[in-house]
Amino acid sequence: MKSIRTKLKLNNQQKTLLAQHAGYSRWVYNWGLSLWNAAYRDGYKPNARKLREVFTNHTKPLIPWMKNLSSRVDQYAFRNLGEAFKRFFQGLGKRPRFKKKGRSDSFTIDNCGKPIELNGWSHKLPFIGWVKTYEPIEATTKKITISRLAGDWYLSLSYEFHPITHPHPLHRRGARGVGDVVGVDLGVKTLATLSDGKVMTSVRSYHRFEAKLSREQYLNRHKEVGSANWKKAQRKIARLHRKVANIRQDALHKLTTYASLEPRHCVN
Numbered sequence: 001m002k003s004i005r006t007k008l009k010l011n012n013q014q015k016t017l018l019a020q021h022a023g024y025s026r027w028v029y030n031w032g033l034s035l036w037n038a039a040y041r042d043g044y045k046p047n048a049r050k051l052r053e054v055f056t057n058h059t060k061p062l063i064p065w066m067k068n069l070s071s072r073v074d075q076y077a078f079r080n081l082g083e084a085f086k087r088f089f090q091g092l093g094k095r096p097r098f099k100k101k102g103r104s105d106s107f108t109i110d111n112c113g114k115p116i117e118l119n120g121w122s123h124k125l126p127f128i129g130w131v132k133t134y135e136p137i138e139a140t141t142k143k144i145t146i147s148r149l150a151g152d153w154y155l156s157l158s159y160e161f162h163p164i165t166h167p168h169p170l171h172r173r174g175a176r177g178v179g180d181v182v183g184v185d186l187g188v189k190t191l192a193t194l195s196d197g198k199v200m201t202s203v204r205s206y207h208r209f210e211a212k213l214s215r216e217q218y219l220n221r222h223k224e225v226g227s228a229n230w231k232k233a234q235r236k237i238a239r240l241h242r243k244v245a246n247i248r249q250d251a252l253h254k255l256t257t258y259a260s261l262e263p264r265h266c267v268n
Contacts (some may be wrong), residue, residue, distance in 0.1 A: 002161035004139060008146070008153045017128065018107075018146055018153055024069045025107035026099045028055065028077040035095055036085070048082030070127035076108035076143075096229035104232075115140045118157070131155075150238035155254040184255075192255055200255050205247035213240050 010018070032051045039046040055074065060066055066074075087093035110125045118137045125128050125144065139159040143156070147154050186192050191200040220233040 001158050003156065004137060005154055005156045006133050006135055006137065008155055009134055010153055014128075014131060019105070019149070020071055020147070021073055021107045021109075021128075022105040022148060023101070024066065025073045025077045026104055027075040028100065029081055029104075030098045031055065031059070032078055032081045033098060048078045048085075051081070056061040064078050071108050071162070072109045072112070072126070073107045076110075080108075106145060106191045108143055108145045110143040115142065116144060116157075150242045151235045188263065191251060200251070203251045205244045205251075208247075209240055209244055214239065216240065 008014075016041045032048070032055070034044045035051055035054070052075065055078070060074070081096060084093065088095050109126050109128070116126065118141070120138075121136050122130055122132050123137065128146075133155065138156065140161045141157040143157070145155065145156045184192050184194055191202045194200050216233065216237050220230065220237065223230040223233060263266040
């Protein structure tokens, strides 16, 4: 399996539609969590399936705006809630908490069992319609997740990947023979040192933007929480944090790609 996460190119109408679905998913998740906690306090043993039945038969018909959004969203919201409690009971995570707008803006949809075909720069998503991406995608998947980060929307999916194998692997200049191993030593001053002499320098992404982040946070200290200026400053700070994370992730991708190229194999 291979995963993809790419930025979407949207107009204002599409952004509004995605925000509505994200709010729908968050509302259902919080509703289910509240009812789960109440039932548990009363001595019952709730689960995601029972909560979904109560929601579908009794709660959803009373809320008209939900009829205009995809019904697949609430099903995945309950499924995610059930998985969260499963991890909690197994000791693999913390107790599920309520989601907050601006921090948990995401939703998952599928095509009712049919595959979702992504081909090129424009893609037709179930219920959402046509959307564009900043890079071409060639993949077939069963479900997609759309999330918002620092004011931008991203599409995430997993699909089955079949790598192309060559009868005679292409050798890079100076590469070792097939089956040779390259060792990787992760360091502090440097990101990594490989046994073939290659040194991957540390990007120090946070250090590069630390002063700018401090200034933006300082200028935001007296703004009224919830105001337009406060929201604008928050998006600015979030974009800086996203840039720091992207630089760090890019360096790790380059390291793993270099170490895993044929005929090399990475050993940690």
